[in-house]
Amino acid sequence: MSPKTLYDKIWDAHVVDTQDDGTGLLYIDRHLVHEVTSPQAFEGLRMAGRKVRAPEKTIAVPDHNVPTTLDRDDPATMTEDSRIQVAALDKNAKDFGINYYPVSDIRQGIVHIVGPEQGWTLPGMTVVCGDSHTATHGAFGALAHGIGTSEVEHVLATQTLIQKKSKNMKVEITGKLRPGVTAKDITLSVIGATGTAGGTGYVIEYMGEAIRDLSMEGRMTVCNMAIEGGARAGLIAPDEKTFAYVQGRPHAPKGAQWEAALNWWKTLKSDDDAHWDKVVTLKGEDIAPVVTWGTSPEDVLPITGVVPSPEDFKGGKVEAAARSLDYMGLKPGTKLTDIKIDTVFIGSCTNGRIEDLRAAAAILKGKKVAEGMRAMVVPGSGLVRAQAEEEGLAQIFIDAGFEWRLAGCSMCLAMNPDQLQPGERCAATSNRNFEGRQGRGGRTHLMSPAMAAAAAVTGHLTDVREMMAETV
Amino acid sequence: MDKFNTLTGIAAPMPLVNIDTDMIIPKQFLKTIKRSGLGKNLFDEMRYTQDGAEIADFVLNQPAYRNAEIIVAGDNFGCGSSREHAPWALLDFGIRCVISTSFADIFFNNCFKNGILPIVMPQEVVDILMADARKGANARMTVDLEAQTVTTSDGQSFGFEVDSFRKHCLLNGLDDIGLTLEKAAAIDTFEASAAQARPWV
Numbered sequence: 293m294s295p296k297t298l299y300d301k302i303w304d305a306h307v308v309d310t311q312d313d314g315t316g317l318l319y320i321d322r323h324l325v326h327e328v329t330s331p332q333a334f335e336g337l338r339m340a341g342r343k344v345r346a347p348e349k350t351i352a353v354p355d356h357n358v359p360t361t362l363d364r365d366d367p368a369t370m371t372e373d374s375r376i377q378v379a380a381l382d383k384n385a386k387d388f389g390i391n392y393y394p395v396s397d398i399r400q401g402i403v404h405i406v407g408p409e410q411g412w413t414l415p416g417m418t419v420v421c422g423d424s425h426t427a428t429h430g431a432f433g434a435l436a437h438g439i440g441t442s443e444v445e446h447v448l449a450t451q452t453l454i455q456k457k458s459k460n461m462k463v464e465i466t467g468k469l470r471p472g473v474t475a476k477d478i479t480l481s482v483i484g485a486t487g488t489a490g491g492t493g494y495v496i497e498y499m500g501e502a503i504r505d506l507s508m509e510g511r512m513t514v515c516n517m518a519i520e521g522g523a524r525a526g527l528i529a530p531d532e533k534t535f536a537y538v539q540g541r542p543h544a545p546k547g548a549q550w551e552a553a554l555n556w557w558k559t560l561k562s563d564d565d566a567h568w569d570k571v572v573t574l575k576g577e578d579i580a581p582v583v584t585w586g587t588s589p590e591d592v593l594p595i596t597g598v599v600p601s602p603e604d605f606k607g608g609k610v611e612a613a614a615r616s617l618d619y620m621g622l623k624p625g626t627k628l629t630d631i632k633i634d635t636v637f638i639g640s641c642t643n644g645r646i647e648d649l650r651a652a653a654a655i656l657k658g659k660k661v662a663e664g665m666r667a668m669v670v671p672g673s674g675l676v677r678a679q680a681e682e683e684g685l686a687q688i689f690i691d692a693g694f695e696w697r698l699a700g701c702s703m704c705l706a707m708n709p710d711q712l713q714p715g716e717r718c719a720a721t722s723n724r725n726f727e728g729r730q731g732r733g734g735r736t737h738l739m740s741p742a743m744a745a746a747a748a749v750t751g752h753l754t755d756v757r758e759m760m761a762e763t764v
Numbered sequence: 765m766d767k768f769n770t771l772t773g774i775a776a777p778m779p780l781v782n783i784d785t786d787m788i789i790p791k792q793f794l795k796t797i798k799r800s801g802l803g804k805n806l807f808d809e810m811r812y813t814q815d816g817a818e819i820a821d822f823v824l825n826q827p828a829y830r831n832a833e834i835i836v837a838g839d840n841f842g843c844g845s846s847r848e849h850a851p852w853a854l855l856d857f858g859i860r861c862v863i864s865t866s867f868a869d870i871f872f873n874n875c876f877k878n879g880i881l882p883i884v885m886p887q888e889v890v891d892i893l894m895a896d897a898r899k900g901a902n903a904r905m906t907v908d909l910e911a912q913t914v915t916t917s918d919g920q921s922f923g924f925e926v927d928s929f930r931k932h933c934l935l936n937g938l939d940d941i942g943l944t945l946e947k948a949a950a951i952d953t954f955e956a957s958a959a960q961a962r963p964w965v
Contacts, residue, residue: 308954313928331797373795424846440848442877450944489840545964608781608838726786
């Protein structure tokens with residue numbers, strides 16, 4: 293047998309049919325659903341008189357629109373159109389008999405945090421969702437990617453997806469990370485190196501010592517942003533950490549089935565002599581804490597750097613960089629650490645898990661946010677929130693002057709009331725710094741939770757390593 | 765889905781790279797539960813001021829391009845979110861074809877599900893098409909899907925690649941779900957054997 297990558301193996305295990313031109317029909321093991329990209333799909337089913345083929349493999353949760361303030365039971369906290377969208381998901385989940393975590397359920401949260409947390413996401417699966425950050429689930433060695441609403445309808449009706457196979461790309465992070473450097477810095481640095489189209493046409497497998505050393509939370513952060521590098525999906529081969537994370541979760545296999553699953557999961561890795569169409573290697577020790585300066589996730593620099601000039605770039609990026617600098621209100625040559633911020637957002641499917649909150653709280657313990665700072669922590673799920681309260685993290689955030697919110701997507705994409713005003717500048721742990729992403733005219737700098745916490749304290753972008761030295 | 769055969773129309777030049785789906789249709793317009801009516805908000809924050817007035821120099825507000833049916837764009841068009849509202853907004857505005865050196869994967873797939881043809885061309889061809897698009901309303905470009913060619917207003921013709929299955933679906937306006945349901949027996953068989961091999965799924 294010819295050697296295979298992990299992607300090849302998962303693909304082969306899920307092909308229902310292959311057409312002459314190579315187009316495959318892929319079986320889908322888990323279909324996650326949220327309220328924004330699904331209403332038209334369910335409506336399509338109704339109009340055609342179709343059912344959901346595998347409701348037991350379909351999991352829905354509202355996350356994008358839901359307010360994260362403590363008074364969200366009050367319908368007045370949502371706009372009319374948001375209310376209609378959430379109500380539509382309530383009704384569709386009930387009518388079509390799919391698994392559902394309503395806003396009132398403590399297990400509600402961001403769909404990409406709920407899936408792994410509840411054990412829906414397992415190694416070797418195919419996982420799709422009408423959301424580009426579905427790549428998150430690749431951290432378990434599951435082939436997971438975003439789809440559009442027409443494809444959501446297709447999966448609901450047929451439990452399959454029509455797909456062209458992607459090429460294989462290896463991203464290796466060798467060696468150890470330095471102190472203060474996190475999974476977020478890895479994933480941003482990779483995008484900085486390859487560009488936002490560097491992964492287009494590929495499925496990435498992340499490997500190397502620095503990836504193996506990451507916790508499952510960190511691995512989810514890395515895979516989450518594979519899409520920002522243009523890749524269809526990001527994958528990390530499952531190992532003992534993966535199995536330990538999965539074991540005992542509500543929807544994970546148990547007993548004899550656990551043993552059988554484990555036997556198969558242990559085979560899920562790329563063969564040593566597998567063929568890679570593209571290889572990118574970064575040294576872990578070369579990665580610094582990074583921030584973004586522009587309006588594309590590829591606009592990444594170490595925090596010790598300065599704002600670049602459009603002339604530093606080539607081709608179409610010259611005009612794009614000039615536009616970004618204008619939008620961001622930044623002058624070339626400014627030290628990144630001199631950029632003042634007025635808002636801090638810690639949360640999202642990229643960095644809304646317990647480990648992210650621990651990292652931020654470790655920086656904030658005994659400190660206060662800078663004067664006038666609007667700072668919020670939005671846990672990724674109700675269970676993350678509960679755990680953070682139990683660990684005393686919530687109190688650290690509250691004492692530091694952060695708002696301690698309920699779970700949702702919140703200011704990552706500002707579909708709920710959590711938005712930036714024009715000209716406001718935010719240190720954000722989310723995944724996109726696009727124009728208007730966090731609110732029209734809002735300016736976003738992406739970074740790790742520890743870096744965002746450091747910026748909250750000083751009021752400007754800050755090298756977290758300096759603050760760590762202080763703490764020691 | 766409407767069929768796509770040939771299209772002769774005005775092409776709007778949008779040379780900016782990395783035009784993302786947040787630019788194409790900002791999030792406040794994703795709260796709809798319908799597919800239609802998004803055209804007026806296509807490129808909303810580039811097209812209108814905060815109080816709703818048109819921004820005169822934005823390409824689709826210029827008299828020559830108000831009826832554009834083709835966009836010639838910079839690299840990596842459609843990156844970011846999976847929102848199918850992006851192709852819905854393009855289609856509702858009247859755009860049936862986008863030409864660029866590269867597209868983001870999910871956006872690319874979403875186009876084909878909505879009768880929009882995304883065409884990948886090498887940089888030197890995109891440069892020529894961009895120059896042609898800049899000539900304005902009198903310069904009409906022709907896209908012929910059957911022949912797989914794009915022809916400029918002065919008659920230069922360039923071939924492009926498209927997957928045969930996607931081409932077939934676009935030419936005939938076929939619904940994917942209907943096609944897949946013809947394979948229901950194969951799905952049943954797969955499901956039964958997968959349930960044996962991986963009963964925990």
